[in-house]
Amino acid sequence: MKYKIAVIKGDGIGPEIVDEAIKVLKKMGEKYNHNFEFTEVLAGGIAIDKTGKNLPEETLQVCKESDAVILGAVGGPKWDSLPGNERPEKALLALRKELNLYSNIRPAVMFDILKDTCPLKPEIVEGGMDIVIVRELTGGIYFGKKFTEGNYACDCMEYSKYEIERIAHQAFKIAQSRNKHVTSVDKANVLETSRLWRKTVEEVAKDYPDVKLNHLYVDNAAMQLVVNPKQFDVIVTENMFGDILSDEASMITGSIGLLPSASLGDNNFGMYEPIHGSAPDIAGQGKANPIATILSISMMLKYTFGLQSESDCIENAVKKTLSDGHRTADIARKGEKIITTVEMGNIIVESI
Numbered sequence: 001m002k003y004k005i006a007v008i009k010g011d012g013i014g015p016e017i018v019d020e021a022i023k024v025l026k027k028m029g030e031k032y033n034h035n036f037e038f039t040e041v042l043a044g045g046i047a048i049d050k051t052g053k054n055l056p057e058e059t060l061q062v063c064k065e066s067d068a069v070i071l072g073a074v075g076g077p078k079w080d081s082l083p084g085n086e087r088p089e090k091a092l093l094a095l096r097k098e099l100n101l102y103s104n105i106r107p108a109v110m111f112d113i114l115k116d117t118c119p120l121k122p123e124i125v126e127g128g129m130d131i132v133i134v135r136e137l138t139g140g141i142y143f144g145k146k147f148t149e150g151n152y153a154c155d156c157m158e159y160s161k162y163e164i165e166r167i168a169h170q171a172f173k174i175a176q177s178r179n180k181h182v183t184s185v186d187k188a189n190v191l192e193t194s195r196l197w198r199k200t201v202e203e204v205a206k207d208y209p210d211v212k213l214n215h216l217y218v219d220n221a222a223m224q225l226v227v228n229p230k231q232f233d234v235i236v237t238e239n240m241f242g243d244i245l246s247d248e249a250s251m252i253t254g255s256i257g258l259l260p261s262a263s264l265g266d267n268n269f270g271m272y273e274p275i276h277g278s279a280p281d282i283a284g285q286g287k288a289n290p291i292a293t294i295l296s297i298s299m300m301l302k303y304t305f306g307l308q309s310e311s312d313c314i315e316n317a318v319k320k321t322l323s324d325g326h327r328t329a330d331i332a333r334k335g336e337k338i339i340t341t342v343e344m345g346n347i348i349v350e351s352i
């Protein structure tokens with residue numbers, strides 16, 4: 001079977017980590033006899049430099065004609081002074097909106113072998129942590145009305161009931177396949193959008209009587225994540241809260257360089273990207289951890305292509321590599337040997 005994949009390497013460490021993920025996918029193709037066909041297209045800062053546009057039409061077209069998209073990361077200091085609409089990050093937001101990828105699945109799983117890399121006290125994460133953050137991705141303050149007038153600026157947080165319903169259904173369905181517990185995170189003590197969110201999530205919950213639902217305000221949720229992360233199974237939340245909480249959850253697993261994500265719409269199409277950014281501070285130095293991107297590939301095989309055993313194969317190769325003691329700088333403890341991005345990719349490929 002042929003699978004068409006659009007590849008957006010982006011900026012900073014983007015090309016370094018995507019190259020390793022593609023190596024992994026090519027090895028999977030050989031091993032399982034799948035035909036993965038890659039089309040590289042531009043978005044972000046590199047697209048601005050080469051074409052004058054952060055998201056050339058061709059990129060969007062190729063993504064629409066593909067079965068899935070792999071994205072590294074976009075943005076960097078070089079483009080930080082551009083107006084909002086022209087920035088590299090706007091290309092990512094436009095891709096999510098244009099492709100209707102409203103559901104962002106961000107699993108935060110702590111590998112047992114990395115438990116010493118977690119900055120929390122060992123007893124807090126004893127037995128591991130396994131959370132899925134379900135982040136609404138095409139609404140909220142990111143996409144509401146916005147403008148600047150002189151010394152005044154405004155970003156509106158907007159949600160319709162329909163947008164909340166569809167992400168809530170997604171969260172409950174995921175919870176049904178796990179520990180049957182959804183925590184909905186909002187700021188219903190202050191925000192109108194959050195009050196609509198909470199009411200809607202309560203209504204959707206009636207369709208899933210086997211799933212337990214509780215609500216937390218986002219400030220408390222941020223605190224609970226470091227006090228008792230094991231209380232969570234599935235967290236469902238709006239766009240910006242999910243952005244912030246997923247970075248926080250990532251550090252509990254040891255590093256932001258470990259966390260993958262899938263951005264999904266109504267069909268099997270998806271965009272797969274690590275949750276981290278372009279990490280300009282380490283770009284071009286071979287220091288980036290490619291595991292978040294490699295695990296995003298594993299999510300792609302599962303969610304878009306329905307290839308469960310191939311997906312498991314990648315996850316097992318990552319686990320074996322970590323169990324064998326291989327560490328990029330972000331997950332190395334004092335005195336441990338540090339390997340490069342490419343070395344980590346090669347070892348994972350060999351373990352497949």
Ligand SMILES: NC(=O)c1ccc[n+]([C@@H]2O[C@H](COP(=O)([O-])OP(=O)(O)OC[C@H]3O[C@@H](n4cnc5c(N)ncnc54)[C@H](O)[C@@H]3O)[C@@H](O)[C@H]2O)c1
Binds near residue numbers: 279
């Ligand atoms: N999906 C995306 O394209 C995306 C996501 C987040 C941020 N960004 C953009 O990236 C740029 C930098 O943002 P930031 O510094 O706030 O966040 P960042 O995630 O790029 O980096 C935060 C910290 O984590 C480290 N880090 C990130 N990924 C790593 C990896 N794979 N291995 C090891 N260490 C890693 C970085 O070195 C840095 O110290 C900005 O332009 C931002 O807008 C893009």
Ligand SMILES: CC(C)[C@H](C(=O)O)[C@@H](O)C(=O)O
Binds near residue numbers: 093
């Ligand atoms: C770069 C930025 C637009 C993006 C977001 O806020 O969604 C990033 O932080 C992420 O987590 O994917």
Ligand SMILES: [Mg+2]
Binds near residue numbers: 243244
């Ligand atoms: Mg983010």
